[in-house]
Amino acid sequence: MKKTFLIFITILFKQLLFGQGGFSKNYFPNGSFVSVCSDVLEVPNGNIIMTGYSFDNPTGTNRLTIIAADATGSELWRKDYGSDKFEYLDNFLSNRSIIKDSHNFYFYSAVRDSNNKYLSVLIKFSYSGDTIWQKKFYDPNDYLYIQCIIKSVDNGFLMTGLFEDPINPNRTTMLIKLDTIGNELWRKKITKPIPNAQVGNSLIQDSITKKIVIAGYQYNGTASAYSQFANLIVTDSLGNVLQRKSFSGCSNVFSDLIQTKDKKCVAVGQNNQCNNLGGPNGTERYKGYAVKFDLNNLNTVIWTKEFDQTSVYNSISTINELSNGDLILGGSYDTLKNYNILEKVMLRVMKLDKDGNTKWNKLFSRDNSNENSKFIRSLNVTAGGSYLTANWLFFATNPKPYSITKIDSMGCDSTVAYCQTVGFNELIFSNRYLTLYPNPTSDILNIELDDLFAIETAAIKITDLLGRTVLEIEGSEQINIKEIKTGIYFLQLYNKEKLIATEKIIKE
Template sequence: MKTNLLFRIFISVLTLYCLCGLIMSACDDDDDDEPVATATPTATPTMIPDAIEKTFGGLASDFAHSVQQTSDGGYILAGSTNSFGAGGSDVYLIKTDNALTEEWSMTFGGLLDDGANSVQQTSDGGYIIGGYSDSFGPGLRDIFMIKTDSTGTEEWRKIFGDSESNDCGNSVQQTSDGGYIITGYTAAPDNNYDFFLLKTDGAGNPVWLVNLGGTGNDVGNSVLQTSDGGYICAGSRGSNGNDVFLLKTDSAGIVEWSNTFGGAYEDFAHSVFQTSNGGYIVAGQIKSDVDGMDNVYLIKTDDRGNEEWSKTFGGSDRDTGNSVQQTSDGGYVVAGSTRSSGAGEDDVILIKTDNTGIEEWSKNFGGTEGDSGHAVLQTSDGSFIIAGVTESYGAGSHDIYVIKYGN
């Protein structure tokens, strides 16, 4: 009897052991299946550690040309969309939170091509947008200014141009008096571009206009109000090929000085920023005398526009600097595109220098196709936000590409 009891206990233990083994095997099988289920490739870029990368857009072509951090810690993006809107391309305005999650988006435009090159948050919490319109106005293409409230709802729009010209606004900023300053180009009667600088009041009505032109193309690409209440504008002048062009006016638009920089070939400025010592940092591109390829061009001037130093960055192929800002440590950050390094036809490039223009580090972002960074700024947490375009990721042929790197 005692033997039968022991035998039954033995059988029970053996049965329990087998059941546990089956349960554990089933659990292990579930674990093995899980990576297979989540290994499907995704279009979301995750190439660089410490970076958040997002795309926005639809099935057609969408671009971002400007980004600013907003007072709530999020971001506002402006560019153009062929995926949404009324027709052709439309102005595309996207508001995100700090993690680059879209909160809302708006389009503005008509049946033809319209787009934005610049955006800034205004003192009332709304936004001012500068760009171009083929849909409205008297000309083939006209300067387009749009003011919205904090939700992206249009408050007013203004069109500037004449019936015989192609005109475009490339950069806009709110001024200390509540008005706006915008720069770009207007087509001259000889079909060359002339530089313009237009000051408006708070309702977008013109106050004064500066026009400069020569025998070539003259373009304003970047403008900001300076610490003395005047304005600094960077672009290119084409009287002798193309040279980097830097112009300073007083608060009434009276030209105080202008300077050109560059070599024997085609050179352009895309961005200007006033530095903490009252001078200016300019980013663009310079064509090499050696191999004929563009390199990133960084120029530091004093407060009168006299060059203190200049630096070039790049390799054996085309590299451009599209945006520059001084960083909290006194150095500089430049965003643009590179064909000399990276994974694709073009990659977004981010270059950090010290206060003398010596490179401290650089990072590439992108995939196997063409990607480019059009705007950069340092954020309140010390990281960097870049806006541009990608052919490597997203839903369409070109998509808005936004990268937050660091911290």
């Protein structure tokens, strides 16, 4: 216990000394009935730009809304774009909608025009929200939906997404090359045998070989019976397909993709566990997962990782690489729905080393309300090493707000005293065996083990922030902490006098 106490004090000291503090903010665009923030980033002067969509009521117009805030999240200005003749459309499968530049930023989105035609746009904005130029992309036969744009190695742009046949059930992967000012140079429709359905969600271009890698999903099977598989496509610099690979499973998808400093690639998404258990009413259950692979040979999978307990809501949506080669993953996680308890989806941020080993895994939850469930849309790293996330409050009542969270470099989304962390994973412990719910709680706390050993053989100890024991009991699936004072505590789980896991609990 002395060693445990010293480790805890070390972590607390690091948080107090180095933690900058974070925040969680909601913004309500004027007159908006439903809003969703799709991306957020720090601009060169330290302010924050967030982009997304607001659905006006009662006119029913989908608008692009840009909001600027200072470094503390206080709103500076907002601007709206679009009309009922040119409506900006949210695609919840698109993770990110901004490309950052030194003096400007680029926004991309699908649009519906006055002829009810679906197209996509790329817009260059100044950091004051003024339009510099806008490019439109149509297809004469299909709807054209953009999912991702990146800067290409020649400083132009590459975009992926899908072409959708408005009559037949065909979705073909879109790959379009643009010059430095957004003019189209060429486009490819990447098809596959029946069922002809595959979508690009993210892409990268290798600086050495100029190869392009697209990550997304495709349907395998027949026209009437098919399953969804995560897939990868590699093309040459002109979009000619060189390799393909789909990943087996009951239903999975890649949402985001990066190229790492060692010139390999990592794709993230969610993977159906194929366990035939399902969630409530047969809902499929997933694990967030990540795959590292060699773009020159898609059959060379370097590692595959799955995260946390199987759940209806368990996904990794976005990924970034830090300067030291560590990986920052953002996603969402909830286990309550598995037990027919109203879901409380929490924001999740994970740090992995380059080999995919978890360094820490943190959940952020303001309260026990379903209203505040957060699905992450994007995660970007600031100059100071903090993380900015754009969140989708799917279960919130209308008017739904923009939601962003700033998490400092120590993994804190508020004051150090409030910050919620999942265990001491950064140093020695792992909480993968232990699930607590509801958390926060005012009385009853349920304890679930992941088939490691019988809870009855365990010992449970609850300590305060100074390491003092406030409750010590033998193993039980449910404990009552009603008599404990309101505050933050740590539940420690022991088996045969060995510390197995530590998880923070909040007593309301």
